[in-house]
Amino acid sequence: GQSLEQPSEVTAVEGAIVQINCTYQTSGFYGLSWYQQHDGGAPTFLSYNALDGLEETGRFSSFLSRSDSYGYLLLQELQMKDSASYFCAAASGNTPLVFGKGTRLSVIA
Amino acid sequence: GAVVSQHPSWVICKSGTSVKIECRSLDFQATTMFWYRQFPKQSLMLMATSNEGSKATYEQGVEKDKFLINHASLTLSTLTVTSAHPEDSSFYICSARPHGAYEKLFFGSGTQLSVL
Numbered sequence: 580g581q582s583l584e585q586p587s588e589v590t591a592v593e594g595a596i597v598q599i600n601c602t603y604q605t606s607g608f609y610g611l612s613w614y615q616q617h618d619g620g621a622p623t624f625l626s627y628n629a630l631d632g633l634e635e636t637g638r639f640s641s642f643l644s645r646s647d648s649y650g651y652l653l654l655q656e657l658q659m660k661d662s663a664s665y666f667c668a669a670a671s672g673n674t675p676l677v678f679g680k681g682t683r684l685s686v687i688a
Numbered sequence: 689g690a691v692v693s694q695h696p697s698w699v700i701c702k703s704g705t706s707v708k709i710e711c712r713s714l715d716f717q718a719t720t721m722f723w724y725r726q727f728p729k730q731s732l733m734l735m736a737t738s739n740e741g742s743k744a745t746y747e748q749g750v751e752k753d754k755f756l757i758n759h760a761s762l763t764l765s766t767l768t769v770t771s772a773h774p775e776d777s778s779f780y781i782c783s784a785r786p787h788g789a790y791e792k793l794f795f796g797s798g799t800q801l802s803v804l
Contacts, residue, residue: 612791621694621781621795622732629791666731670791675722680731 581605583667583679590685591657599652599682601667609670611643611650616681617663625652627670654684662686690716692784694796701772702804709767709799711782717762718784722793723755726779735780738765772803 583603591597601611610629614622628634628643628650640653654661664683668676691714701707711721719740724732736757737745744757754776756768765784769776779800783793 610791612793614793619798619800621798622783622793624792624794627791664729668793675734675737676791676793678732678734683729 581669581671581677583669583677585665585667585679585682587680588683588685590687591654593657593659593686593688595657596653596655597657597684599654599665599667599684601650601652601679603648603650603667603669603679605669605671605677607671607674608645608648609672611641612668612670612676613639613641613652614666614668614678615663616666622666625665657686659686659688690714690784690786690794692782692794692796694782694799696799697797698800698802700802700804703773704771707769707772707801709769709780709782709801711765711767711784711796713763713784713794716784716786718765719762719787721759721765721782721784723757723765723767724781724783726781726798728779732781735767769801772801774803777801777803 585601612627613625616622626641633642638655643650664681666681667679693712721738723735735750738759740759746752759765781798782796
Protein backbone atom coordinates (compact mmCIF):
# COMPACT_ATOMS: atom_id res chain seq x y z
CA GLY A 580 0.00 0.00 0.00
CA GLN A 581 0.87 3.62 0.02
CA SER A 582 1.24 5.73 3.14
CA LEU A 583 2.64 9.04 4.26
CA GLU A 584 3.49 10.01 7.81
CA GLN A 585 3.66 13.54 9.14
CA PRO A 586 3.27 15.05 12.62
CA SER A 587 -0.29 15.80 13.61
CA GLU A 588 0.38 19.16 15.23
CA VAL A 589 3.11 21.77 15.37
CA THR A 590 3.17 25.06 17.24
CA ALA A 591 5.61 27.86 16.48
CA VAL A 592 6.12 31.51 17.32
CA GLU A 593 5.43 34.32 14.90
CA GLY A 594 8.58 35.25 13.02
CA ALA A 595 10.22 31.90 13.65
CA ILE A 596 11.05 29.02 11.29
CA VAL A 597 9.21 25.71 11.34
CA GLN A 598 9.88 22.45 9.54
CA ILE A 599 7.15 19.90 8.81
CA ASN A 600 8.49 16.46 8.00
CA CYS A 601 6.95 13.79 5.82
CA THR A 602 8.05 10.22 5.28
CA TYR A 603 6.46 8.10 2.63
CA GLN A 604 6.08 4.58 1.39
CA THR A 605 4.70 4.47 -2.11
CA SER A 606 5.16 2.42 -5.23
CA GLY A 607 6.03 4.10 -8.49
CA PHE A 608 6.95 7.31 -6.71
CA TYR A 609 7.28 10.38 -8.92
CA GLY A 610 7.50 13.21 -6.42
CA LEU A 611 6.20 14.90 -3.30
CA SER A 612 3.71 17.75 -3.22
CA TRP A 613 2.67 20.04 -0.39
CA TYR A 614 -0.74 21.64 0.14
CA GLN A 615 -2.03 24.22 2.57
CA GLN A 616 -5.58 24.21 3.87
CA HIS A 617 -7.15 26.82 6.11
CA ASP A 618 -10.13 25.85 8.25
CA GLY A 619 -13.26 25.68 6.12
CA GLY A 620 -11.34 26.18 2.90
CA ALA A 621 -10.01 24.06 0.10
CA PRO A 622 -6.43 22.86 -0.14
CA THR A 623 -4.10 24.98 -2.23
CA PHE A 624 -0.96 23.79 -3.93
CA LEU A 625 2.31 25.01 -2.40
CA SER A 626 5.17 23.11 -3.97
CA TYR A 627 6.38 19.97 -5.68
CA ASN A 628 9.71 18.13 -5.58
CA ALA A 629 10.53 15.52 -8.16
CA LEU A 630 14.28 15.65 -7.65
CA ASP A 631 16.40 15.56 -4.51
CA GLY A 632 17.17 18.89 -2.99
CA LEU A 633 15.59 22.09 -1.89
CA GLU A 634 13.01 24.10 -3.80
CA GLU A 635 12.45 27.65 -2.60
CA THR A 636 9.35 29.73 -3.20
CA GLY A 637 9.37 32.89 -1.14
CA ARG A 638 9.02 32.12 2.54
CA PHE A 639 8.25 28.49 1.82
CA SER A 640 10.79 25.86 0.84
CA SER A 641 10.40 22.15 0.26
CA PHE A 642 13.01 19.43 0.37
CA LEU A 643 13.11 15.88 -0.91
CA SER A 644 15.45 12.96 -0.38
CA ARG A 645 14.34 10.04 -2.52
CA SER A 646 16.92 7.69 -1.02
CA ASP A 647 15.49 8.33 2.45
CA SER A 648 11.84 8.49 1.31
CA TYR A 649 11.67 11.74 3.19
CA GLY A 650 10.77 15.32 2.60
CA TYR A 651 9.94 18.44 4.51
CA LEU A 652 8.25 21.78 4.18
CA LEU A 653 10.09 24.73 5.66
CA LEU A 654 8.22 27.89 6.55
CA GLN A 655 10.27 30.97 7.39
CA GLU A 656 9.31 34.28 8.96
CA LEU A 657 6.12 32.75 10.22
CA GLN A 658 3.01 34.88 10.14
CA MET A 659 -0.29 34.39 11.93
CA LYS A 660 -1.96 33.71 8.59
CA ASP A 661 0.25 30.66 8.16
CA SER A 662 -1.84 28.88 10.79
CA ALA A 663 -3.41 26.10 8.77
CA SER A 664 -3.16 22.42 8.01
CA TYR A 665 -0.37 21.27 5.73
CA PHE A 666 -0.56 18.04 3.76
CA CYS A 667 2.17 16.20 1.97
CA ALA A 668 1.05 14.13 -1.00
CA ALA A 669 2.83 11.55 -3.11
CA ALA A 670 2.51 11.57 -6.87
CA SER A 671 2.73 8.25 -8.67
CA GLY A 672 2.18 8.79 -12.34
CA ASN A 673 -1.41 9.16 -13.40
CA THR A 674 -2.85 7.63 -10.25
CA PRO A 675 -4.59 9.81 -7.68
CA LEU A 676 -2.41 11.67 -5.23
CA VAL A 677 -2.09 9.98 -1.85
CA PHE A 678 -2.30 12.48 0.99
CA GLY A 679 -0.79 12.35 4.43
CA LYS A 680 -3.05 12.94 7.41
CA GLY A 681 -2.00 16.54 7.66
CA THR A 682 -0.08 18.68 10.14
CA ARG A 683 -1.97 21.37 11.95
CA LEU A 684 0.30 24.39 12.37
CA SER A 685 -0.54 26.93 15.02
CA VAL A 686 1.38 30.18 14.94
CA ILE A 687 1.35 32.04 18.23
CA ALA A 688 2.38 35.57 19.09
CA GLY B 689 -3.23 29.27 -11.77
CA ALA B 690 -6.02 27.01 -12.93
CA VAL B 691 -9.46 27.52 -11.44
CA VAL B 692 -11.88 24.86 -10.32
CA SER B 693 -15.38 25.97 -9.41
CA GLN B 694 -17.56 23.93 -7.07
CA HIS B 695 -21.21 24.53 -6.25
CA PRO B 696 -22.98 24.76 -3.95
CA SER B 697 -20.70 25.87 -1.13
CA TRP B 698 -23.06 24.53 1.46
CA VAL B 699 -26.33 22.70 1.49
CA ILE B 700 -28.77 21.60 4.15
CA CYS B 701 -31.21 18.89 3.24
CA LYS B 702 -33.68 16.53 4.82
CA SER B 703 -32.85 12.90 5.30
CA GLY B 704 -33.85 10.85 2.27
CA THR B 705 -33.37 13.54 -0.31
CA SER B 706 -30.67 13.67 -2.98
CA VAL B 707 -28.10 16.39 -3.38
CA LYS B 708 -26.09 17.19 -6.49
CA ILE B 709 -22.70 18.88 -6.32
CA GLU B 710 -21.08 20.33 -9.43
CA CYS B 711 -17.40 20.69 -10.16
CA ARG B 712 -16.17 22.68 -13.15
CA SER B 713 -12.69 23.34 -14.45
CA LEU B 714 -12.94 26.89 -15.74
CA ASP B 715 -9.78 27.40 -17.75
CA PHE B 716 -8.48 23.97 -18.61
CA GLN B 717 -9.80 20.63 -19.74
CA ALA B 718 -9.82 17.94 -17.13
CA THR B 719 -10.13 14.41 -18.40
CA THR B 720 -9.85 13.29 -14.81
CA MET B 721 -11.39 14.77 -11.70
CA PHE B 722 -11.28 13.50 -8.15
CA TRP B 723 -13.83 13.61 -5.39
CA TYR B 724 -12.73 13.74 -1.78
CA ARG B 725 -14.52 13.68 1.52
CA GLN B 726 -13.13 15.32 4.62
CA PHE B 727 -14.26 15.17 8.22
CA PRO B 728 -13.30 17.99 10.62
CA LYS B 729 -9.59 18.12 11.34
CA GLN B 730 -8.93 15.01 9.30
CA SER B 731 -7.23 14.28 6.02
CA LEU B 732 -8.69 14.13 2.55
CA MET B 733 -10.24 10.79 1.80
CA LEU B 734 -10.40 9.94 -1.87
CA MET B 735 -13.87 8.71 -2.78
CA ALA B 736 -13.62 8.23 -6.50
CA THR B 737 -11.85 9.15 -9.68
CA SER B 738 -14.12 10.62 -12.31
CA ASN B 739 -13.15 9.97 -15.91
CA GLU B 740 -14.67 11.90 -18.78
CA GLY B 741 -16.85 9.70 -20.91
CA SER B 742 -16.51 6.59 -18.79
CA LYS B 743 -17.53 5.17 -15.45
CA ALA B 744 -15.99 6.50 -12.31
CA THR B 745 -13.53 4.43 -10.34
CA TYR B 746 -14.57 4.16 -6.72
CA GLU B 747 -12.29 3.57 -3.76
CA GLN B 748 -12.85 0.59 -1.57
CA GLY B 749 -15.69 1.10 0.86
CA VAL B 750 -17.40 3.85 -1.13
CA GLU B 751 -20.90 2.92 -2.28
CA LYS B 752 -21.18 3.70 -5.97
CA ASP B 753 -24.97 3.52 -5.86
CA LYS B 754 -25.07 6.11 -3.13
CA PHE B 755 -22.48 8.48 -4.52
CA LEU B 756 -23.28 8.82 -8.21
CA ILE B 757 -20.60 10.45 -10.30
CA ASN B 758 -21.08 11.74 -13.80
CA HIS B 759 -18.33 13.26 -15.93
CA ALA B 760 -20.18 14.24 -19.05
CA SER B 761 -17.72 16.74 -20.44
CA LEU B 762 -14.07 17.74 -20.16
CA THR B 763 -14.96 20.55 -17.78
CA LEU B 764 -17.77 19.20 -15.62
CA SER B 765 -18.12 16.43 -13.10
CA THR B 766 -21.04 15.98 -10.74
CA LEU B 767 -21.43 14.07 -7.51
CA THR B 768 -24.93 13.15 -6.42
CA VAL B 769 -25.46 11.96 -2.88
CA THR B 770 -28.60 9.85 -3.16
CA SER B 771 -31.01 9.32 -0.30
CA ALA B 772 -28.80 11.29 2.01
CA HIS B 773 -28.65 10.45 5.70
CA PRO B 774 -27.12 12.31 8.62
CA GLU B 775 -23.99 10.17 8.45
CA ASP B 776 -23.38 11.56 4.96
CA SER B 777 -22.90 15.01 6.44
CA SER B 778 -19.39 16.04 5.57
CA PHE B 779 -17.19 18.38 3.56
CA TYR B 780 -16.95 17.22 -0.05
CA ILE B 781 -14.18 18.58 -2.26
CA CYS B 782 -13.56 18.05 -5.93
CA SER B 783 -10.25 18.49 -7.67
CA ALA B 784 -8.83 18.37 -11.13
CA ARG B 785 -5.44 18.42 -12.71
CA PRO B 786 -4.37 19.61 -16.11
CA HIS B 787 -3.25 16.94 -18.50
CA GLY B 788 0.31 15.88 -17.75
CA ALA B 789 0.49 17.79 -14.46
CA TYR B 790 0.21 14.70 -12.29
CA GLU B 791 1.77 16.39 -9.30
CA LYS B 792 -0.52 19.36 -8.99
CA LEU B 793 -4.18 19.30 -8.10
CA PHE B 794 -6.47 22.29 -8.22
CA PHE B 795 -9.29 22.07 -5.74
CA GLY B 796 -12.79 23.41 -5.74
CA SER B 797 -13.89 25.44 -2.76
CA GLY B 798 -15.71 22.48 -1.25
CA THR B 799 -19.30 21.76 -0.31
CA GLN B 800 -20.41 21.45 3.29
CA LEU B 801 -23.33 19.04 3.36
CA SER B 802 -25.55 18.87 6.40
CA VAL B 803 -28.29 16.24 6.42
CA LEU B 804 -30.99 16.73 9.02
